[in-house]
Amino acid sequence: MIALLSAPTNLGLRPPLPTAVPGCAKAPEALREAGLFARFADLGARDAGVVLPGRYADDSSPGRLRNQDLIIEHARRLAGRITEIRAAGDFPLVVGGDCSLLIGAGLALRAAGRFGLAHLDGHTDFRHPGNSSACASLAGEDLAAAIGRHWPAIADIDGLGPYFRPTDVAHVGCRDDDDELVEVSQAVRSTIRASEVIRDGAADVGKRVREQLDRTELDGYWLHLDVDILDPAVMPAVDSPDPGGIDAEHLVGLLAELAPRAVGAQVTVFDPDLDPDGHHARQLVDILATGLSELGRAR
Structure with a gap:
């Protein structure tokens, strides 16, 4: 069973204005209002509650992330909830929130074994x-x-890193012009640009990634989706929209290939x-309810 877990954190983002906080903490409830939880309930999913973050502080200093202590505390609590969901035999779908959620997921999975990561x-x-000196x-x-x-x-919370x-x-x-493209391509197993997805097709790319991560020496893989993978013409409601992204059909295809074998x-x-x-919330609900409907089903 899919278990939807809300994680409305904005702690990992810079403030959009000096006196404002990032809006993505509102995403879980906006997507609920747009029908996400109802659509997944129709598929047999359950609502697994919420892991609330601390109050956004914008307190970065040299050698420290903004909201660093709050991020670490939230990551530990999120990891605990993911662990509980998996122990019940269910498949967590964490609805964020910003990309700092990856640390909580990583903590949970590293404590349980060796897992891969599909980073979309x-x-x-x-x-x-x-x-960079701008961390x-x-x-x-x-x-x-x-x-x-x-x-x-x-990167090494509770001694569990990497x-x-x-x-x-x-x-x-x-x-194609990502600042760290060359470095990350040399660091991880594979790096596939949006332009390659458009050229080769989502089904082909998704199958290649699944085959790379669905290996016997791994206990499974986690699926991370930042919706700014979509082109701003499709999804402008993101923190850092950049041209050259994929369209909704491509994203549904990627998710449909990867979700069934993801943990x-x-x-x-x-x-x-x-x-x-x-409008964009309703559009995203359609993408997620279609592309992730089979999450964990083939495991």
């Missing part, structure tokens, strides 16, 4: 202290942290503040 994202999220927002650094290339405070081995990670969806998934970075009439 419009950016590589590979900024880290080794390639501050985990949502742009989550993949680097997940494979151990960040400050130990975030949460995913680099050879067990496949990234899909970055743009769980997370959806991140939809920002309801940028979707005042709810």
Whole structure:
């Protein structure tokens, strides 16, 4: 059974304005209002509740992420809830929230064994202290942290880092001009740009990624989706929209190939503040309810 777990955190994002906080913390309830939970309930899914974050503080300083202590505390609690869901035999679908959720998922899975990661994202999220002096927002650094290339405070929580081995990670969806494209391509098992998905087709790319991660030495793989993988013409309601992304049909195809063998998934970075009439929320619900309907079904 799919278990939907709300995680309305915005702790990993920079503030959109000096006196404002990021809007993606509103995403779980905006998607609920747009029908996400009802659509999955019709598929037999259950509502597994919510893991609330602490109050956004924007307290970054040299050598520390903004909201770092709050992120670590939330990651531990999220990991505990994911562990409980999996122990019950269900498949967690974490509805975020920003990409810092990957750390909580990584904590839960690393404590349980060796898992792979399908990282579907419009950016590589590979900024880290080794390639940038501007580290501050985990949502742009989550993949680097997940494979151990960040400050130990975030990349080695409770001595469990790296949460995913680099050879067990496949990234899909970055743009051709991504700042860390070369580095991440050398670091992880495979890197497939959005332009390659458009060229080769979602079914082919999804099958390749699934075959890379669905290996006997792994206990399964986690599916991370940042909706900015979509082109801004399709999904402008995200923190960092960049041209050159895939369309809704491509995304549904990727999810449909990867979801059945995944042990769980997370959806991140939809920002309801940028979707005042709810149009894009309803569109995203259609994508998720179609593409993730078989989450965990083939395991």
